[in-house]
Amino acid sequence: MTTVRCASVAFLFSLLHSVLLARSESFIGINYGQVADNLPPPSATAKLLQSTYIEKVRLYGADPAIIKALANTGIGIVIGTANGDVPPLASDPNFARNWINSNVLPFYPSSKIILITVGNEVMTSGDQNLMTQLLPAMQNLQNALNGASLGGKIKVSTVHSMAVLKQSEPPSSGSFDPSFGDLMKGLLGFNKATGSPFAINPYPYFAYRSDPRPETLAFCLFQPNSGRFDSGTNIKYMNMFDAQVDAVRAALNSMGFKEIEIVVAETGWPYKGDSNEVGPSIENAKAYNGNLISHLRSLVGTPLMPGKSVDTYLFALYDEDLKPGPGSERAFGLFKTDLTMTYDVGLSKGAQGTTPAPATPKTPATPSPSPSNNETWCVPKSNVSNVQLQANLDYACGQGIDCRPVQPGGACFEPNTVASHAAYAMNLFYQHSARNPWNCDFSQTATLTSKNPSYKGCIYPGGST
Numbered sequence: 001m002t003t004v005r006c007a008s009v010a011f012l013f014s015l016l017h018s019v020l021l022a023r024s025e026s027f028i029g030i031n032y033g034q035v036a037d038n039l040p041p042p043s044a045t046a047k048l049l050q051s052t053y054i055e056k057v058r059l060y061g062a063d064p065a066i067i068k069a070l071a072n073t074g075i076g077i078v079i080g081t082a083n084g085d086v087p088p089l090a091s092d093p094n095f096a097r098n099w100i101n102s103n104v105l106p107f108y109p110s111s112k113i114i115l116i117t118v119g120n121e122v123m124t125s126g127d128q129n130l131m132t133q134l135l136p137a138m139q140n141l142q143n144a145l146n147g148a149s150l151g152g153k154i155k156v157s158t159v160h161s162m163a164v165l166k167q168s169e170p171p172s173s174g175s176f177d178p179s180f181g182d183l184m185k186g187l188l189g190f191n192k193a194t195g196s197p198f199a200i201n202p203y204p205y206f207a208y209r210s211d212p213r214p215e216t217l218a219f220c221l222f223q224p225n226s227g228r229f230d231s232g233t234n235i236k237y238m239n240m241f242d243a244q245v246d247a248v249r250a251a252l253n254s255m256g257f258k259e260i261e262i263v264v265a266e267t268g269w270p271y272k273g274d275s276n277e278v279g280p281s282i283e284n285a286k287a288y289n290g291n292l293i294s295h296l297r298s299l300v301g302t303p304l305m306p307g308k309s310v311d312t313y314l315f316a317l318y319d320e321d322l323k324p325g326p327g328s329e330r331a332f333g334l335f336k337t338d339l340t341m342t343y344d345v346g347l348s349k350g351a352q353g354t355t356p357a358p359a360t361p362k363t364p365a366t367p368s369p370s371p372s373n374n375e376t377w378c379v380p381k382s383n384v385s386n387v388q389l390q391a392n393l394d395y396a397c398g399q400g401i402d403c404r405p406v407q408p409g410g411a412c413f414e415p416n417t418v419a420s421h422a423a424y425a426m427n428l429f430y431q432h433s434a435r436n437p438w439n440c441d442f443s444q445t446a447t448l449t450s451k452n453p454s455y456k457g458c459i460y461p462g463g464s465t
Contacts, residue, residue, distance in 0.1 A: 027296055028347070029056030029076070029313035030334070031266055034063065035320040038337050042069035045317070048339050049075055052347045058265065058313045060120065062103035071110040078265075078313070079103060080117040080159075081137075086130055089118065089137035096140035100148055108150065115155045116141060117199060117265070123180060123187075124163040134158060135186045142194060155196035158187065159265045162202055162244060165251055171304070172232030174247030175254055188257045197263040197311075200248050204240035204288065205269045205279055212278045221284060222291030222394045224443035227387065235303045238391040241267070241292060242302040249304045262305075267292070268315030271342060273328030280328045282343055289314060289334065290345035291398030297407060298397075300390055300418065344400055375462050376448045378430035378440035379423050389422035392442045396422075396429035403428070405458070412458035423453060424460060431461045 032045070039045075046069040049057065056076035059066060070077055081089060081099065088095040104113055118138045122130055138156050145151045162168065164184070166177040176184050191198055204220035218225035220240040227236040228243065237243040245262060252260050269288035273280030296309040319333035319342075333342055341348065380389060397403035405412040406421040413421075426446055433439035440446045454460045 025053045025297065026055045026076075027309040027311045028054055028293065029058060029078075029311060030054050031058045031060075031268075031313050031316045032066065033060060033316050033318070033320045033323075035323045036318065036337075037322055039318060040337055040339060042066045044339060046070050046073055046075075048335065049073070051349055053349060054347060056114070056311065056313065057317075058117075064103070064107070067103075067107045067111045067113070070112070071107065074112060076112050076114040078115040078117060079113060081119060081141075083119045083122060083125065083130060086119050086122065086133050086137045089140055090133035091136075093140050093143065096137075096144040097147065099141065100144040100150075104145075104150065104154065105148060108154070113154055115157060115196070116145075118156065118158045120159050121161045121201070122158060123184070124161045131180075131183055135183070135190060138187075138190055142190075151194075155194065157191060157196040157199050157263075159199040159201060162200065162206075162248075164200075165247060168244065168247035170228070170230035170232055171237065171243045171246035172230050172235075172250050174250035176251050185255065188252070188255060188260065191260045192257055197261045198248070198252060198257075199263045199265040200245075201266040202241060202244035202248075202264060203267055204244065207240055207244070208279050209277075217279075217284070221287040222295060222391065222398060223287065224388075224391055224395055224445075226443075227391075233303070236385075236387050237303065238387055239291075239295070239394070241295070245310060246302050246304040249302070262310050264310055264312040266313060266315045268332045270328035270331045272331045274326050277326055277328050280331060285332075286343045286345060287398060290400065291394050293345055293347065294397035294403065295394045297403070298390070298393060298421070345398075346400060375452075376435060376450060377453055377460055377462050378427045378446055379449050379453055380419065380426060380442075381445055381447050384445045386418045388443070388445050389418045392445060393418065393422040393425050395442070396425035399429060401425065401428045401432055424458070427453070427460050 042065045045066070050073055056078065057070065058078040060080050061082065062079040067077060067079065085099070089099065107113065118141060119134060122134050125131070138158065142151065142156045145154055145156065164176055164180065165174055167173050167175050188198070190196070208216050208220045215225060219228065222239045222241070225238065227238045229236050245264065248262055252258065269285040270280040271282045271285035292312070296312055299309055300306065301308045314334065316332045316334070318335055318337055319330055321330055323329045334345065334347065336342055380392070403425055404410050406424050407413060412424050426440070426442060430440040437448065440448050452460065452462060
């Protein structure tokens, strides 16, 4: 009877933990592009998404089969209008009403449509006529939603590329291109008035492609690095994602729009490309997406927006084999069209415990000496900054180890500090990496110890060297 009772308690704890984890990951979304001729049926995709921690999906159009397949799944859906729809939406309120009548009303609320994006990267399209029509198109769609009593339930926005910024380095100097002038101010005024997000497409991959140095790669992949100092805020940035998102935050703040929420509409890394392309590889894609997911799960936020993870839509769900351009354009998919993973970044429920090999070999400058006895643990050195510890946490959890114990509801979540969470993750990474001394380096911020760091309720795995 005692065995049954213990098993029941363990089951209930596991169930509670799963619920807490699921609730904590509403910020993870994915892009579902359809420039392909080999995609699985929408019903199969809906089942795939339900088997993951992905809670939001962004469509570039409003495919009724997909919207219908996602009904009653609880998955948030972003639908979009094509750039070609912007002129009629802007000039004809009836066109906007018909668009809502055709693409929203037949499905909502069973299909959880949460946002409509009007066009994609219109402001950097170079089409001045399209740019001037963007705000009227958004306003007409908003009015159509209001007329259908959905104005407070479904938001309207547009998606921008990072090129809308004139300056982004250092992040505190982030500013919009002044050539957009009143057009951008009008769009931001709409976002503020309606409570809709500013949607942006940051791609550290493109930053690395234009500056392919090893230190840039580590900065872009959330791997241990020396960081980049922003003298405007005295903040040291440890990854490109935070730097790019905070540059957008600074630009919004400088325009007087501190209350507008930022949503990352696209970000990703290709896993293969043409022979002359710099950066695409399975290792880099896995490192970027895996470490990004771990960073989001940590809820640490960015330096300018701490304590909350921005909603982030990974690019992409599947490869799009009909996309033009270099090979990398057709190799962003996290899943294959046969519904298997391209590589594992811990998105599938029940797959977070896998332990793939590290994304990149790490050679320390001076490996920490092993203690004399056989059982060893990897712990942070004293006086390591929280910024560096967060980078270590992101890196370790991004390698496929099971970091659920330091997430809300986990056995090692308390004390809820970066130092405590990083210590657990760094040791777990070391234990799952053959206990090689160089796997307890972390840019010389870690050391090996024979003293067990476990504490009541939280067990640090240990082992013999």
